[in-house]
Structure formats: C-alpha cells, structure tokens
Amino acid sequence: MDFDTNNTMPKREAITFSATGSEYFRIWIVNLLLSIVTLGIYSAWAKVRRNRYFYSSTHLAGSSFEYHGNAVAILKGRIAAVVLIGGYNIALRVSPIVGLLMFVLLAAILPWLVWKSLQFKLYNTSYRGIRFGFGGSAKEAYKYFLWLPILNTFTLGLMTPFLHQRLKRFQHTQSRFGTSQFSFDATVGSFYKTYLLFFALLLGGLLVLIFVVFGSVFASFAAHANDATKVGSLMFAIGALYLWAFTVLPLFLTMIQNLIWNHTRLQQHQFQSQLTWGRTTFIMLTNLLGVVVTLGLFAPFAHVRWLKYRLEATSMLVHGSLDEFVAATGQQVSATGEGMADLLDFDLSM
Amino acid sequence: MNANTQESHAPLAGRYFDGHSSRLYHVTLSVRDGVAMLAGDIERSCPLGELHVSERSSHAVRKVSFPDGAYLEIADQAAFNNVLHDTGHRDGWVVRLQQSWRGALLATVATVLALWLSYQYLLPLVAKGLAYAIPQSVERQLGQGVLDFLDGHVFEASKLAGTRQQALRNQFARLATPGDSTLEHRIVFRKSKIGPNAFALPSGDIVLTDEMVELMPDDDAIMGVLAHELGHLQQRHLTRRIIQTSAVGAGAALLFGDVSTVVATVPPLLLDLKYSRDVERDADDYAIAMLRQNGIALEHLAQVFVALGKLDQGTPYLSSHPASTERIARIRAAQR
Numbered sequence: 001m002d003f004d005t006n007n008t009m010p011k012r013e014a015i016t017f018s019a020t021g022s023e024y025f026r027i028w029i030v031n032l033l034l035s036i037v038t039l040g041i042y043s044a045w046a047k048v049r050r051n052r053y054f055y056s057s058t059h060l061a062g063s064s065f066e067y068h069g070n071a072v073a074i075l076k077g078r079i080a081a082v083v084l085i086g087g088y089n090i091a092l093r094v095s096p097i098v099g100l101l102m103f104v105l106l107a108a109i110l111p112w113l114v115w116k117s118l119q120f121k122l123y124n125t126s127y128r129g130i131r132f133g134f135g136g137s138a139k140e141a142y143k144y145f146l147w148l149p150i151l152n153t154f155t156l157g158l159m160t161p162f163l164h165q166r167l168k169r170f171q172h173t174q175s176r177f178g179t180s181q182f183s184f185d186a187t188v189g190s191f192y193k194t195y196l197l198f199f200a201l202l203l204g205g206l207l208v209l210i211f212v213v214f215g216s217v218f219a220s221f222a223a224h225a226n227d228a229t230k231v232g233s234l235m236f237a238i239g240a241l242y243l244w245a246f247t248v249l250p251l252f253l254t255m256i257q258n259l260i261w262n263h264t265r266l267q268q269h270q271f272q273s274q275l276t277w278g279r280t281t282f283i284m285l286t287n288l289l290g291v292v293v294t295l296g297l298f299a300p301f302a303h304v305r306w307l308k309y310r311l312e313a314t315s316m317l318v319h320g321s322l323d324e325f326v327a328a329t330g331q332q333v334s335a336t337g338e339g340m341a342d343l344l345d346f347d348l349s350m
Numbered sequence: 351m352n353a354n355t356q357e358s359h360a361p362l363a364g365r366y367f368d369g370h371s372s373r374l375y376h377v378t379l380s381v382r383d384g385v386a387m388l389a390g391d392i393e394r395s396c397p398l399g400e401l402h403v404s405e406r407s408s409h410a411v412r413k414v415s416f417p418d419g420a421y422l423e424i425a426d427q428a429a430f431n432n433v434l435h436d437t438g439h440r441d442g443w444v445v446r447l448q449q450s451w452r453g454a455l456l457a458t459v460a461t462v463l464a465l466w467l468s469y470q471y472l473l474p475l476v477a478k479g480l481a482y483a484i485p486q487s488v489e490r491q492l493g494q495g496v497l498d499f500l501d502g503h504v505f506e507a508s509k510l511a512g513t514r515q516q517a518l519r520n521q522f523a524r525l526a527t528p529g530d531s532t533l534e535h536r537i538v539f540r541k542s543k544i545g546p547n548a549f550a551l552p553s554g555d556i557v558l559t560d561e562m563v564e565l566m567p568d569d570d571a572i573m574g575v576l577a578h579e580l581g582h583l584q585q586r587h588l589t590r591r592i593i594q595t596s597a598v599g600a601g602a603a604l605l606f607g608d609v610s611t612v613v614a615t616v617p618p619l620l621l622d623l624k625y626s627r628d629v630e631r632d633a634d635d636y637a638i639a640m641l642r643q644n645g646i647a648l649e650h651l652a653q654v655f656v657a658l659g660k661l662d663q664g665t666p667y668l669s670s671h672p673a674s675t676e677r678i679a680r681i682r683a684a685q686r
Contacts, residue, residue: 030447033461053407324372
C-alpha cells in the first residue's frame with residue numbers, strides 16, 4: 001500500500017447517480033398514496049424508502065452510500081414540527097400576544113432541533129460501512145441559527161454573506177466520516193464576491209427590463225390602447241420578470257454550490273463541483289414546466305433529473321487510497337450508539 | 351427455508367466492508383444449507399436468518415447487512431435475485447407494488463381518487479366538525495380586530511340616521527330564526543369606499559354598508575341580506591373556510607413544495623373558489639328558510655340578487671360567488 005500520499009497524483013473519482021425517473025415515479029406514487037390514506041403517518045416510512053433508494057443509487061469510487069434513518073424517529077420529529085408550526089399559526093390568529101409568545105418559544109427551540117436534525121442526517125448516512133457524524137455543541141448551534149441571524153436583521157441583511165460563510169463553515173468543519181474530519185476554507189470575502197456579482201447581474205437585468213419592457217407597457221397605457229393590448233403588454237412584462245428571476249436564481253445556486261464544495265475537503269481528499277449556469281437554468285425551467293403541464297406527475301422525474309445533475313457534477317480528488325478511513329469508536333459497539341437514541345429528524349420534506 | 355437447491359448457483363462476486371474501516375474486500379458469496387459463505391479476501395459465514403437484505407430495485411445496488419454492521423454489495427442483480435428467490439426471500443407488498451408498472455398505475459388512479467374524495471367530502475366534513483367544536487370565545491377572537499382594521503382603511507362612519515339603523519335592527523330582531531338557537535350577533539352600519547357590500551365576521555358582527563341599504567328595493571330585501579349573513583355566522587362558514595384553506599395549502603406545499611413554491615400557491619387559490627361557492631349556496635338556503643318561517647315572500651331575496659346582478663359589469667372569469675342569475679333561479683325554484 002502506498003502511504004506517501006503527497007507525492008502521488010490525485011485520482012479523480014466522479015460521483016455517479018444511477019436512479020431513474022421512472023423507477024422513482026413508482027416509488028413516489030406508492031409512497032404518496034400510502035401517506036394520504038394514513039393521513040400522513042406513513043410519510044416517515046416513505047422518507048426512509050426514498051432516501052434508501054437515492055443513497056444506494058449514489059456511487060463514489062464503485063461503492064454506494066447507505067441510509068439508516070429510523071422511521072419512528074422521523075415520525076416523532078414530524079409530529080413535533082406539525083404541532084409547533086400549527087400551534088404558531090393558530091396562536092397568531094387567536095391573539096398577537098399569544099402569537100408572540102409562541103414565536104419566542106419557536107425561536108428558542110428551533111436551533112436545537114436543526115442541530116439534532118443535522119446530527120440525525122449525517123449519523124444515518126454511511127459509505128463503505130462507515131457512518132458519517134456531526135459534532136458541534138448546542139451553544140454553537142444557537143450562535144449560528146439564532147444569534148447571528150438576529151444580528152443580521154439589524155444590519156439590513158448586509159451580514160448575509162458573512163452569515164452564510166459561518167454557517168457552512170460550522171456545518172462542514174463539524175462533519176466527519178468515521179474518525180476523519182471534513183474541513184472548509186472558503187473565505188468570507190469569496191462569499192461577498194459571489195453575492196455582489198449576483199446582485200449586480202440581477203439589478204442590471206431588472207434595469208434593462210424596466211426600460212425596454214415596461215417602457216412599452218407605459219407606451220400602451222399612454223396611447224390609450226384598447227384593454228386587450230394593455231393587459232397583453234402587462235402580462236408580457238410580468239412574464240419577462242419571472243423569466244429573468246428564474247434565469248438569475250440558478251446562477252446564484254450554481255456559483256454558491258461550486259464555491260462551497262470546491263473549498264471542502266475530507267482530510268487530504270478535495271471535493272470539486274462543476275455546475276454550469278446554462279445547464280442548471282435549463283433543468284430548472286424545464287422541470288417547472290413539466291410539473292405544471294402534468295399537474296404534478298412529473299415531480300419525481302424532475303427531482304431525479306435535478307439530483308442527478310447536481311451529484312454528477314461533483315467529484316472527489318483522491319490523494320492516495322479511500323481504504324484507510326476508520327469508523328469512530330463507540331459506533332462499533334451498537335448500531336444505535338449511546339446518546340444517539342434521542343435523535344429525531346425535523347426535516348418535513350416528503 | 352429451502353436448503354437443498356442452493357448448490358446449483360455459481361458463487362456471486364461481491365464487495366465486502368467490515369464496518370470498522372473503509373477497506374474494500376473482494377469476495378464471493380455462496381449459499382449452502384441455509385448459511386451464507388464469503389470467500390476471497392476474507393472468509394466468513396453467517397446463517398441466512400441473521401442477514402438483512404435491502405429492498406429490490408432495478409437501479410440501486412443491493413446490500414446484504416451482517417448483524418455486526420459489516421455489509422456486502424452485489425452488482426449482478428439478476429443472479430442475486432435468483433439466489434434470493436431460491437432461498438425463499440420474498441419482497442414486501444409495498445416493494446412489489448413499487449416494482450410493477452401495473453401497481454404504479456393503480457396507485458396513481460387511487461391517489462387521484464383519494465385526493466379528490468378528501469377534497470370533496472372529507473375535508474369539508476372535518477372542517478365543519480372542527481368549526482363547531484371550537485369554543486365560541488375562541489372563534490370570536492378570530493374575527494376580533496378585523497373590523498378595527500377595516501374601519502381604519504376602508505370604512506367611514508355610517509351616514510344613515512340612527513333611528514333608521516335602530517329600526518332595521520329591531521325589524522330583524524323580531525324575526526324568528528330556523529333552528530333552536532341563534533348566535534349572538536350585532537348589526538353594524540358603515541359607509542364604505544368599496545360600494546354595496548354585506549358580510550359577517552366570526553366575531554359576530556354583521557356589517558352592512560350604506561350603499562347596500564340604498565341599493566335594496568325595500569326593507570324586506572334588507573332582511574333577506576341580513577338572513578343570508580346570519581346563515582354564514584350560524585354555519586361557521588368563515589372558520590370552516592380558514593380551516594379548509596390552511597389544509598389545502600399545507601397539502602399543496604407537501605405535494606409540490608419540493609419543486610417550486612410558486613407552483614404550490616396556485617392549487618389552494620383555485621380550490622378555494624369551489625368551497626366559497628358552496629358556502630354562498632348554504633347561506634342562501636338559510637335565508638330562504640328564515641324568510642319562509644316569517645312569511646316574507648322569497649321574491650324579496652331574489653330582488654337582492656337582481657339588484658346586485660345589475661352591478662356586475664361583465665362576468666369575472668373565475669368567480670368566488672355563484673352567478674346572480676343562478677342564485678335567483680334557485681330562490682325562485684324554492685318559492686314554488
């Protein structure tokens with residue numbers, strides 16, 4: 001075995017995703033039906049089925065991932081979420097004061113729940129028989145999911161890129177694979193640069209739209225054109241706005257995802273993300289169109305398409321061998337592990 | 351478990367991981383006498399009963415897990431399926447349903463049917479039950495503040511003489527109501543910037559605009575309007591509607607939320623229109639019953655919609671209220 005990892009050329013291992021839209025459609029529709037007839041209770045088991053399918057369809061260097069999430073823990077998390085969100089909405093309607101109290105309560109426990117949810121997600125993911133994990137303390141979770149966001153509102157959102165960097169840094173440096181820590185080295189400056197570029201483009205496009213498209217709307221109103229022309233030009237202008245929003249948003253997603261993953265490592269192994277703006281936009285727009293036209297039946301195909309593109313644009317530059325990771329001690333003793341028993345998943349997505 | 355037929359299978363190639371390190375072991379799997387045996391980089395055997403096999407699928411790798419966390423990945427799906435079949439392994443019914451197109455088609459039809467049935471029958475029923483179960487005091491609080499808000503933005507004090515207001519209130523109070531109990535309610539008059547209007551708030555306030563009073567041909571028609579609004583209150587329509595729209599909204603967000611929040615907001619909006627038309631018909635029926643009980647000709651109620659119908663400039667494409675002509679026809683049909 002070659003232990004001199006610094007002198008060998010890195011080997012590029014791309015992630016491949018073998019799930020197909022048609023197979024996921026069948027899983028999705030059966031899950032949906034069972035979730036509906038059980039009034040949502042089955043949705044926890046549905047999530048386990050879906051994740052198991054997606055995780056075992058994701059391959060890196062010939063091995064696939066595995067999901068170990070427990071449906072009962074997910075169900076508990078969901079019940080907690082529904083009670084909290086429902087309670088908040090009802091409280092807000094009953095009286096503003098009760099609503100405010102409920103809001104404070106939510107703010108007080110939400111960071112803890114998000115933290116537990118991150119732990120749940122990583123702890124229940126494995127690759128080559130070794131589980132991932134998430135450390136971090138509750139104190140840090142409150143700092144990044146509560147105090148900094150509150151502080152940010154007082155700066156009119158100017159701190160958002162900084163906050164985003166700190167959040168990702170927290171997430172990526174506290175994650176581990178077995179006993180190996182991930183690391184993250186994207187700077188706050190690079191986050192500000194990405195956000196600024198995005199806003200400059202967004203604003204530039206909006207200015208062009210206002211002058212060119214809305215100019216014609218004003219012209220049709222000023223010329224006292226008939227109602228059909230007025231409505232037509234207004235619809236066209238609103239359509240153009242939406243189209244621009246749906247073109248620029250993927251740009252941001254592309255840039256930020258590439259930035260984050262290109263600065264993440266697992267020990268000496270470097271991640272790479274090569275999403276492109278054009279392809280991301282094309283997939284998002286056609287997915288949206290497909291879902292609308294098929295009244296939702298295209299949703300599972302859309303999901304797989306998007307996931308496949310995102311995953312397969314990611315690769316790992318392996319320095320040396322992937323054979324040397326070691327499972328964290330304590331995890332070997334039992335599959336549930338002490339202290340992991342109280343985990344619950346707060347994620348509400350189907 | 352059938353233990354005699356396994357000898358015929360050739361050993362299957364697999365990738366084994368021991369659960370302690372990420373090291374890859376190339377092994378072969380064979381099954382004999384109810385025991386799985388691994389050979390190659392590592393040798394190991396385990397009774398079939400202690401192994402766990404992941405669910406069947408045509409595109410994901412299948413895994414065999416050992417009780418201690420070690421596991422085996424097998425690439426040759428077809429050959430592995432044969433081995434599983436011969437050892438008596440059977441997929442669960444959900445997996446079988448997911449793997450067959452007929453099952454998926456059946457599930458699609460059943461899902462659409464279930465969604466439609468719950469929207470059409472189950473949800474209104476549950477919302478009704480809930481609305482009646484909510485204590486009056488809580489419901490009152492739902493509507494509290496709405497009138498204050500409207501007073502601040504849309505309404506001015508009524509220009510109607512106080513004596514006229516009181517006369518209308520007294521006339522309505524003298525009418526008998528259908529059913530055994532009548533909700534506490536208060537009739538308030540306002541001058542509005544939005545023209546003729548009448549509505550009931552869950553707080554028990556029935557708001558009547560000056561413009562509405564002027565539009566009505568006679569006082570019995572005004573009684574018809576008030577009876578209609580009392581019907582809304584009595585049947586807890588607003589509370590029911592709040593429950594229904596929240597449920598539809600939550601459902602749509604779960605169904606479409608992954609793809610786009612823009613798409614997810616459209617179905618609740620469209621679906622709410624049907625409920626609100628149903629609710630208007632229910633309130634009309636209540637008004638019909640009430641007028642009839644007090645010996646007022648239903649034609650007065652019909653005249654309300656004749657007057658309102660004249661206001662409509664062109665029919666709106668998607669309307670929250672049934673067309674006036676349709677409602678007039680219903681009321682006149684009840685007259686006979």
